[in-house]
Amino acid sequence: MNTPDNYVIGVDYGTDSVRCIIADTANGNEIASAVYYYPQWKEGLYCDAANSQFRQHPQDYLDGLEDTIKRALLQAGPAVAAKIKGISVDTTGSTPVAVDRSGTPLALLPQFRDNPNAMFVLWKDHTAVQEAAEINEHAKSFDTNYLQFIGGIYSSEWFWAKLLRIMREDEKVRAATYSWVEHCDWIPFVLTGGKNADEMKRGICSAGHKALWSEQWGGFPPNEFFSSLDPLLEGFTSRLFTTVYTSDQAAGTLSAEWAERLGLSKDVVVGIGAFDAHMGAVGGQIEPYHLSKVMGTSTCDMLVAPPAEVQDTLVAGICGQVNGSIIPGMIGMEAGQSAFGDAYAWFRKVLAWPLQQILPSSSIVDASTAAKLIDETVDKIIPELSKQAANIPNDEDAPLAVDWFNGRRTPDANQELQGVITGLHLGTDAPAMFKAIVEATCFGAKAIVDRFNEQGIPVKGLIGMGGVAKKSPFIMQMMADIMNMPIRIHKSEQTCALGAAMFAATAAGIFNKVEEAMEAMGPGFDATYSPVPEQVSFYAKRYEKYKALGAFIENPAATKADTQQLQHA
Known part of the structure; x- marks a missing residue:
């Protein structure tokens, strides 16, 4: 009591x-x-x-x-x-x-x-x-x-x-x-x-x-x-x-x-x-048929549904469905991405390399000042990248990434897959690359929702939790636009x-x-992030390119027809 x-x-x-x-x-x-x-x-x-x-x-x-x-x-x-x-x-x-x-x-x-x-x-x-x-x-x-x-x-x-x-x-x-x-x-x-x-x-x-x-x-x-x-x-x-x-x-x-x-x-x-x-x-506060997304270094996407409604439905390529695993008396289903926040952290680490390797031996500032400069700059990299990326105009031919930087958890686990960024040129800057990585993580999230829907378990809503959900309006708005579904952020x-x-x-x-x-x-x-219609249509086209690129990466020996489809996607 x-x-x-x-x-x-x-x-x-x-x-x-x-x-x-x-x-x-x-x-x-x-x-x-x-x-x-x-x-x-x-x-x-x-x-x-x-x-x-x-x-x-x-x-x-x-x-x-x-x-x-x-x-x-x-x-x-x-x-x-x-x-x-x-x-x-x-x-x-x-x-x-x-x-x-x-x-x-x-x-x-x-x-x-x-x-x-x-x-x-x-x-x-x-x-x-x-x-x-x-x-x-x-x-x-x-x-x-x-x-x-x-x-x-x-x-x-x-x-x-x-x-x-x-x-x-x-x-x-x-x-x-x-x-x-x-x-x-x-x-x-x-x-x-x-x-x-x-x-x-x-x-x-x-x-x-x-x-x-x-x-x-x-x-x-x-x-x-x-x-x-x-x-x-x-x-x-x-x-x-x-x-x-x-x-x-x-x-x-x-x-x-x-x-x-x-x-x-x-x-x-x-x-x-x-x-x-x-x-x-x-x-x-998960609800039946609402995908509860814990977004940190990786993501874990949880969904619960009554056994009487699930019956014999099995969703292929997820991380299991078990009676009582999340809420006793409900079927708990788990999916997720092997790298989410980790993908952003990797890019930040790449950008911070000169600071961390060169600045400590600077002849201009002392070691204590150098350490403070490094910490301050590293802390500001992701927020500033997010700010600049949000201002980049939509471009269907912008750099495109696939989010398998730590392999793929779902749908269809394959930890041997690797991430990729394509469409780079001499005018590509850090915010454009960051935006491509954020898009890729959101596209990967949509692939999970698509799998549930396609196999008979409808996703009726999204709940966002964890550090990324709380700290990044830029990423959460893009998530809502790509999913074409509101996402509620837990307090x-x-x-x-x-x-x-x-x-x-x-x-x-x-x-x-x-x-x-x-x-x-x-x-x-x-907070609730709702999809913006013009962004939804733009990202729908980009998502098709993401899927085509992912298919090409997963099968390097793609047929000529597959390659031509990728080129014209």
Whole structure:
């Protein structure tokens, strides 16, 4: 029951940092918040971008968890701390790690302290492209289509591909590995004092969307599916799990150790974890058939619909559709783009290169001034590019880009694809290139909407959340024009953390179901971008060119007819 003075904590693990909020369950008001940037990630340790290797150390996660909660509690004061009822956590995903029998990530053991293969394999790590291709080919040899609920294509960003890659690559890690665990499942296990990997409660979110778990075949595909793919996977499902839980359920209560570390009661309920976009969709007050777009470094596009209406409809090429994965009792569907804000950040990095490489050794300004100039200029690059790009007249023959700078997530996962910018000439400047990149990310978003519509799941509205949605009117207006559909921007700056807080309140029994928490704690929307008719018609023509260029890139051995179509598009 929701009585006055109940508070909950939502913890949101992002790509660069972890943030937590303390929320009032009566109205969702943010009482306090804190952010912790992963120090080892910030230094670029254990990553190799050129080879698409992105790893994160579990110690950063633990340090960030304790630091942010304690600082937020300090801000809120002891009266609020005494009335904390629940904690729920969301994380990036699929971001799994190898653990021993106790459920301890191997990188927390001295012998694996600096081994990237013993760390969390971040969502955007694409080192398992070959393994994903093998899974896709292998699945064709079975009568049951074990890929049917994940869009028909297994991705290198996901659970089994990453596991197989690590098992093949590192004999020592393979020998020490007992199980394979998603970040969103591990943190609740830690907070509740888990000491046995077999007792870890796993969420339907990660299991259904990334690990091939389905009610349809009673859990995982049979052992034969994995053992015949590679003998290294023989019997591995027996070391995973048989039961899954929705995020409105409790993983347990705070262990004595963590209650003491955080200064909280042992009665605080810890909810089942989920992916950031899934809880973010709830924090952003998702509605049936409205695509909830969490727009950050990448995008995750979430849609929910009643099972009775979805029935046997399967949408090909998305990141799964799972009963109960976003809102219990609804079919949760996930899609997204592997690079969204990351595409803009890459272009900013390219433009900032001379500043960062040359200015520090300037003979005109001292090192301290140079550092301040670099920081100030880098911070202003995207806002100024947006301002200038917005003033560029429409031109059907302007530079054109495809947004696969980090591969393609959906529709139809293919992480081997690469981005491209074409139509450049000696008069092309930075704002024109930036506009082309923004167009490409919006075109990629439209391709996702088109796929849902074409395959029988109508998209009736758009909800925008995340840093890009809140900070860039230029990008959001272009999104509305290209989609030819209004996009509402959610008020909250921290929709993922707020969604986690809503689930914490539900798991703690303050609300009977998460929809009640959404209604009570959701702040609503503070902006709507509506399509401009003349822009809609212009971008419709550009979108056709985008699709033609993308088809050409995906198939370099295009027929002469395809090439001619591209040239005359």
